[in-house]
Amino acid sequence: MQNKRNMSPKKVDIPVQDPIVRSGNFEEVALGYTEEMAIEEANRCLNCKHKPCVSGCPVNVKIPEFVMLITEGKFEEAYEKILETNSLPAVCGRVCPQESQCEAKCVRGIKGESVGIGRLERFAADWSMKNAEKKYDTVPFNGKKVAIIGSGPAGLACAGDLVKLGYDVTIFEAFHLAGGVLVYGIPEFRLPKDLVQKEIDGLVAQGVKIRTNMVIGKVLTIDELLEEEGFSAVFVGSGAGLPMFMNIPGENLNGVYSANEFLTRINLMKAYKEDAKTPIMRGEAVAVVGGGNVAMDAARSAKRLGAKDVYIIYRRSEAEMPARLEEVHHAKEEGIIFKVLTNPVQIIGDDNGWVKGMECVSMELGEPDQSGRRRPIKIEGSEHVIDLDTVIMSIGTSPNPLIRSTTPDLATNKWGCIEADAETGTTSKEGVFAGGDAVTGAATVILAMGAGKKAAKAIDEYIKSKEA
């Protein structure tokens, strides 16, 4: 393959499903690069010596190296290069906020668009899944057992690294299916579930045991895992799954969902399929309150269920929205109506207790607050009502209290997050490590995965130090 530098200021377009067509189905929106497109895009990389992109990646993926391998047509090698520091490339290539991480640091981004690092990562992973036969070297067990609580990206990454070191790893998952937010939260059209399943099957093939339907704190406590079930260490990757509500009047009316409930019904329970056993409301006019990835996913899912009007209601301006740029862009293409600088005051019900509208006020931006973002202030007299039949609250989540309430000696902060060392995941309780959303509060897949990997290393050191 010829190594011709591509000096185009724009990324090679990625084929996507037509917006009108896709807003009526749950199939994946972006279709991925072909080999030719990937090589062309990879040739936009300048292979900078100081590698600014790598410093922008929370797990320091060896970006220029893998991109160069793509330019040479060495796709499997590129995939393996990514795997050296990232356990879930097919997932991260699709859901990482690249524009604020690796791609934000890309030199090509100064005078045009950055290199499409995320698209290339996804390409390498998809290519390998499709073309390379997966063989796993099973490492002989070293006789030590480690328990992992939660099967989201943090738990999966931790399990993957530990099994490679010879540990006998068991993941305990509360739900009937492993994957965490990757299966119950992020929709099929953004992250196909069979892809997540393949990652999990890979871990099982390497010897990781997965025990679903096990709610730790209820069926077994952490103390019991350590003292009675024979585990030498425990990693807590239980996420931040507790939905918050606004505490405004009308939130318990029929037709008001948390985004977690709405998305769980759709993704985990497949309520979007005609013959699904789990029901869901298919609203005509739906408002999603919030501006993050979760809000975009809920809004775009509501559209796909057949809603005519779907609104994003966000109290700051679009510039402050925490969602990935691509999701905002896709949502707009699909006809989602953005009502920014708008804040709900109350939800209005009909005589039978069903949602019929939401009263909102308009906002303006004042001085920056603690988060550094400009504080939204209510404009007096701007009350107005939007007619709706469904409201989805997507204003954030916090860690579930189940683990902390049954593990009194595990220190948590005032938000209910487990206190853990950022480099090792060490907690206040001996033998217990933690990482991911359970520690940071709702964050990202890559940070959770990175935390799981760091904890795996620390757990290995801890167990070896106990033996010595």
Place this chain on the structure above:
Amino acid sequence: MYKIVRKEILNSQVKLLEIEAPYVARKAEPGQFIILRVDESGERIPFTIADYDREKGTVTIIFQEVGASTLALGLLNEGDSLADFVGPLGVASELEGVKKAAVIGGGLGSAIAYPQAKKLNQMGASVDVIMGYRNKDIIILEKEMAEVSDRLFVTTDDGSNGTKGFVSDILQKLLDEGTEYDVVIAIGPAIMMKVVCDVTRPHGIRTIVSLNPIMIDGTGMCGGCRVTVGGETKFACVDGPDFDGHQVDFDELMRRLSMYKDKERTAVERHKCRLEDQVNAK
């Protein structure tokens, strides 16, 4: 997989299943519940733990066939397995220190109230049990309840067993006669629990109710099960399902329970069609 080791048909609509689930059995307490899925495409449906055997490692549930999923569950037999069975969920009933209790069950609720009556009886408390049914043909667990109670009252809406009236009428009569209780436990349809609370409120008797809103995960991650108690929103699956009945907004609970009524009806139709197809194909 979670194997069914015993199946009993208690009346035309109510069945009992004893299921192998050793980890759940080890921790189960009265007042807690489980969530199960019948098969790989099933919905997650909650059931109260009606009994448990720690040694055998089994958990018993008693259920009424009211819709597509419970009908499908009712078709399973001894030796079959459930796809999923998770628990114990929710907090156990607080029965510490109770000396004199009334346990009141409406319909299927009588069966669900059995573990509480049994535990109180084992604790040495004096227990009056009041069970109410629509008619005498559907009375269940009478013998079991008699064994764990000091006095057992069984009423029917139509008087077909000789005692006509609602459970709340009996409770009212007992209170009027001067009977005193530390606690009244009411389990059954929301409307029945509401009426019992209205009876006990003027007497200031602590009244525990067991709420059954629509649930999915049962671990506090969806908020679908939210109920208003004392003006505050609670998640019934983790904060309950037991609550102080005098604080519960029953009207909201009943309204929220009807959220999927239309869809449920379609599901039953579809289920019946499929059964008929199966029968016709044979």
